[in-house]
Amino acid sequence: MAEKLYLEDYITIGVYFFVVFAVGLWSTFRPNKGNAKGYFLAGKNMHWIPIGASIYASNIGAPMFIGLAGTAAGSGIAVTIYEWHAVFFLILLGWVFLPVYIACGAYTIPEWVKKRFGGRRLRMYVSFLALIGYILFNISAEIYTGAIFLQQMLEWNIYLCVSIILGITAVYTTVGGLASVIYTDTLQAVVLIIGATILFFISIIKVGGYEAMEIKFMAAMSNETLYNRTFFKCGVPPADSLHIFRDAVTGDIPWTGALLGLSTLGLYTWDQDQIIVQRTLSARNMVHAKAGALLGAALKLTGFLLFVIPGMNSRILYKEEVACSDPDKCMEYCGNKSGCTNIAYPLMVLRLLPKGLRGLMLAALLAALMSSLTSILNSASSIMTLDIWNQFRKKASQAELMIVGRVTVLVLIGFSILWLPILQQTQGGRFWFYMQSVKSYLIPPLCMMFLLGLFWKRTTEQGVFWGLMLSIVVGVTRMVLDFVFLAPACGSNEVDSRPEIISKVDFLHFATLLALFATIAMVVISLFTQPRPKNKLHRLTWWTKDDEEEPELTDDEDDAVHISVHVKGEDPKSMQIQENEQTVPKEGGFHRFKILCKNWVCGIDEDAKQTKTAKELKELRKKMTSLEESSRWRQILNVTALVIGVFTVFLLGFFH
Numbered sequence: 312m313a314e315k316l317y318l319e320d321y322i323t324i325g326v327y328f329f330v331v332f333a334v335g336l337w338s339t340f341r342p343n344k345g346n347a348k349g350y351f352l353a354g355k356n357m358h359w360i361p362i363g364a365s366i367y368a369s370n371i372g373a374p375m376f377i378g379l380a381g382t383a384a385g386s387g388i389a390v391t392i393y394e395w396h397a398v399f400f401l402i403l404l405g406w407v408f409l410p411v412y413i414a415c416g417a418y419t420i421p422e423w424v425k426k427r428f429g430g431r432r433l434r435m436y437v438s439f440l441a442l443i444g445y446i447l448f449n450i451s452a453e454i455y456t457g458a459i460f461l462q463q464m465l466e467w468n469i470y471l472c473v474s475i476i477l478g479i480t481a482v483y484t485t486v487g488g489l490a491s492v493i494y495t496d497t498l499q500a501v502v503l504i505i506g507a508t509i510l511f512f513i514s515i516i517k518v519g520g521y522e523a524m525e526i527k528f529m530a531a532m533s534n535e536t537l538y539n540r541t542f543f544k545c546g547v548p549p550a551d552s553l554h555i556f557r558d559a560v561t562g563d564i565p566w567t568g569a570l571l572g573l574s575t576l577g578l579y580t581w582d583q584d585q586i587i588v589q590r591t592l593s594a595r596n597m598v599h600a601k602a603g604a605l606l607g608a609a610l611k612l613t614g615f616l617l618f619v620i621p622g623m624n625s626r627i628l629y630k631e632e633v634a635c636s637d638p639d640k641c642m643e644y645c646g647n648k649s650g651c652t653n654i655a656y657p658l659m660v661l662r663l664l665p666k667g668l669r670g671l672m673l674a675a676l677l678a679a680l681m682s683s684l685t686s687i688l689n690s691a692s693s694i695m696t697l698d699i700w701n702q703f704r705k706k707a708s709q710a711e712l713m714i715v716g717r718v719t720v721l722v723l724i725g726f727s728i729l730w731l732p733i734l735q736q737t738q739g740g741r742f743w744f745y746m747q748s749v750k751s752y753l754i755p756p757l758c759m760m761f762l763l764g765l766f767w768k769r770t771t772e773q774g775v776f777w778g779l780m781l782s783i784v785v786g787v788t789r790m791v792l793d794f795v796f797l798a799p800a801c802g803s804n805e806v807d808s809r810p811e812i813i814s815k816v817d818f819l820h821f822a823t824l825l826a827l828f829a830t831i832a833m834v835v836i837s838l839f840t841q842p843r844p845k846n847k848l849h850r851l852t853w854w855t856k857d858d859e860e861e862p863e864l865t866d867d868e869d870d871a872v873h874i875s876v877h878v879k880g881e882d883p884k885s886m887q888i889q890e891n892e893q894t895v896p897k898e899g900g901f902h903r904f905k906i907l908c909k910n911w912v913c914g915i916d917e918d919a920k921q922t923k924t925a926k927e928l929k930e931l932r933k934k935m936t937s938l939e940e941s942s943r944w945r946q947i948l949n950v951t952a953l954v955i956g957v958f959t960v961f962l963l964g965f966f967h
Contacts, residue, residue, distance in 0.1 A: 320670030327674035331498060357590075359599040361497045363606025365590045366401070368500040369687075370580075370607075371614070376656045376676055377456035378743035379614065380622030384633050384655035387528065387552025387623065388966060389564040390743065394614035396573055398959045400581035401611070402952045405604035407853065408582040409591050411765060413600070414850040415862070416936045418592070420585050421698040426864060427764045427851045428772040429843060431702060436779065437757065438698040441585060442691055444753065449586075449687045450723065452746050457680040460657050460673075499675075500610075506668075506675030507617040513663050514624040521620075525553055528623050531630045535637045546636025548626075555966045563744075568819025575755040575826045576747065583761045585690040597940045601948045608955055612962070618656075625655035632658065691723055692716040744818070751822035752790040756782035756829035763833055765853050768845075774837030782829040789813075789821055850936070857938070 382390040417423040421441065425434035518524045529548050536546030551557050556566035581587055594600035626633045633655045635641040638648035645651035660672045696716040701707060707715075756779050763770040789812065796809040807814055816824075849858040940948075 317666035317669075319667035320673065323667055323670030324674050324677075327502065327671075327677075357593040357595060357599065357603075359594065359602035359606060362590050362594055362599065362603025363610065364497040364500040366587055366603065366607030367610040368497070368503065369586055369590070370397075370611075371500075371503060374452045374456045374743070374746065375614070375618050377459055377653050378452075378746060379618040380625070380656040381652040381654075382743040383619040383622030384626040385650065385652040386549050386563050387554075388615070388619055389551070389555050389557055389562070389569075391615045391619050391966070392555050392564060392569045392573065392963075393747075394611050394619075395959050395963060396569075396577045397581055397611045398608040398955060400577045401604045401608035402956060403578075404582045404588070404591065405601035405948075406952065408761075408765070409588070409600055409604070410597070410938050411851065411853060411856045412588065412592060413597065414856040414936055414938055416850075419693050419697050420583060420588055421694060423851070424760075424764070425698075426862060427843075427848075428770075428775060429847065429864075430772050430776075433772055433776050433779075434698060435702065436776070438694050440753070440757070441694055444750075445687050445691050445723070446726065447749055447753075448746060450684070450726075453680055453684050453687070456653075457677075459653055460676055502671070503675045504610075504613070504617070506672040507621075509668060510659060510664065510672060511616050511621055514621050514628070514659055517663065518624050518627050524620070524624060524627065527627045528552060531626045531634055533631050533634045533636055533640070535640065536634065546634055553966075555963060565817055565819065568817050568823065572751060572755075572817075572819030572822035572826075575758045575822050576750050578762070579754045579758040583758065585694055586687060589690055589693060597938055598944045598948065601940075601952075605948065605951055605955060612955075612959065615962075621659060622652075622655045625659050626652075629655075629658050629662075688720045688723055692719045695719040748793060748818035749790060751818040752786040752793075752825070753783070755822045755826035756786070759826050759829045759833065763830070763837075767834075768848055768852055768854065769837055769842050770833065771837040771840045771842055773840040774833045774835075777836050778829050778833035781832050782825060785828060786825055789825075793818075 379390055379393070412420075412423055415423060415426055417426065421434045421438045424437050425431070515521065515524065518527060529552060531548060532546055549557075549563065551562065556569065557564055559565045559567040591600045591603055594603055631640075632644045632651055635644055635651050641651050642648050645654045647653070660669060660676070664672055693716070696712050696719065700715045701712070704711065760775050760779065764775065792810060792813055796813055798807065798809065798814075844863075846860075846863045848855050849860045849862040850856055851862055
């Protein structure tokens with residue numbers, strides 16, 4: 312199945328990787344990476360354009376090229392709701408959630424959880440679940456979809472390809488921190504958009520325009536389906552292929568699930584997940600944070616043209632392969648009996664693009680894979696370092712924290728490579744729905760925890776914790792049943808023997824029910840447990856985000872890694888903070904060179920000891936937690952957010 316790549320393609324790929332690697336290394340020499348704030352929040356000095364581009368690039372990974380385009384090839388434009396849904400949640404991030412995160416000075420989302428609810432177990436649970444989620448939803452999805460594409464494009468050993476990609480990604484992620492991730496994401500977003508735009512125009516011209524595409528898509532069936540629709544009925548395009556909102560009972564993306572269940576997934580993904588939130592937390596001020604979120608929202612509107620329409624065009628152009636319905640034929644075409652819609656996008660790249668441009672598009676796809684992996688690895692590193700390791704090593708030095716962050720990335724890289732054989736055995740015909748369904752079984756309770764914690768001050772740690780415990784049992788039970796009882800393959804004579812909770816209840820509907828169950832459990836238990844004192848809620852909820860007072864947290868509830876907020880006493884020694892403990896010894900020769908290399912790799916600043924007075928600490932804290940924005944820019948951002956939101960509503964209404 313692999314097509315030949317020309318010399319021009321390899322040159323394009325080589326130049327691209329050289330530039331990305333150079334940008335990643337360049338960012339490592341920038342200031343503000345020698346401490347936790349610099350490494351994990353890019354020094355809180357990021358501009359809105361890199362933030363918005365990074366939000367887009369970190370989300371638009373290989374699963375979008377494979378899963379989004381593949382789902383569109385299978386059932387039409389309904390999957391667009393996943394892209395356009397994000398617009399509203401990114402606006403909510405900038406205007407509702409982010410002000411609270413910034414006001415309390417949080418580095419990570421689990422840190423806000425700990426400050427808001429107190430105790431240790433809830434933060435640890437959220438942290439570990441986030442790391443597990445990165446493996447189940449993120450890293451596994453990226454590697455699996457990347458493997459599909461590389462197998463179509465190259466005749467190289469798949470382990471070698473993935474190992475090289477992960478290796479390059481790990482180098483500039485571990486060394487450069489969030490700044491490296493954001494700068495390389497910006498570059499990769501540009502390459503991705505250019506490559507995808509070129510392919511969109513070529514494919515839409517090839518099928519004769521948008522109106523011709525609508526007509527031809529409904530007739531795009533393989534010969535097996537065309538001449539035996541009764542037996543191969545799953546190979547027929549759905550009657551509602553050209554509509555976004557579909558029947559609540561029979562639709563593959565029911566409109567009720569899209570509005571309710573998908574909202575819980577969207578709220579978590581865009582407003583509560585460390586991967587996205589961490590980018591906005593790195594902004595130099597609220598104006599840049601909001602503007603970055605809006606840029607990310609605007610870019611998400613392009614998914615319809617860049618992924619959905621090309622996926623549908625691929626079914627029209629290569630219906631025998633992409634729309635195959637005979638399990639034996641599908642196995643021959645793509646090695647998967649359940650269907651070949653996942654190869655819709657790679658086939659177009661291979662067969663439509665001229666040499667040179669084919670290499671550019673491969674570079675764009677690899678860019679998507681790498682940008683998402685860098686985001687995942689950096690966020691996982693942040694959580695492991697600041698939310699887990701620091702809980703057991705309260706007095707860990709900055710050097711130790713930086714090393715732990717880098718080791719975490721390397722460990723995840725190792726697990727990712729080991730996970731590849733398992734992913735190759737996964738049934739990929741329903742990849743997009745598989746990925747979203749797993750999220751539906753785990754994410755909704757976390758979403759409700761954030762909403763209650765943010766807007767209901769009466770929510771207690773006990774209520775949230777035990778609500779999560781009960782909900783995870785329900786969610787995991789459904790997930791296990793989903794993997795045990797598989798749907799009959801297309802064209803088979805098998806009877807659907809799945810329990811009705813699986814066959815009749817769509818995963819988006821289940822997400823709605825699970826969110827409702829979790830909310831009831833958390834509210835009821837909270838009402839029967841002791842509420843959190845008001846003096847511990849300052850700056851931690853929507854209603855208290857503008858409080859002048861800092862929350863009165865105990866040592867166990869605050870973080871030693873962060874800059875101290877309260878400075879007591881007048882002794883100058885008590886009003887100093889040492890950010891780095893290691894210095895470069897004043898020795899010459901090879902020994903000094905080794906120390907300098909170690910400091911660079913571990914992210915330790917050469918200017919080792921830095922102390923700050925109480926006044927400097929307060930000024931730094933004020934900058935990190937400031938919600939100030941000029942009235943002029945506030946009005947501009949509000950109007951822009953309104954325009955983007957209204958335009959998205961119009962699009963949803965037009966394609967309903």
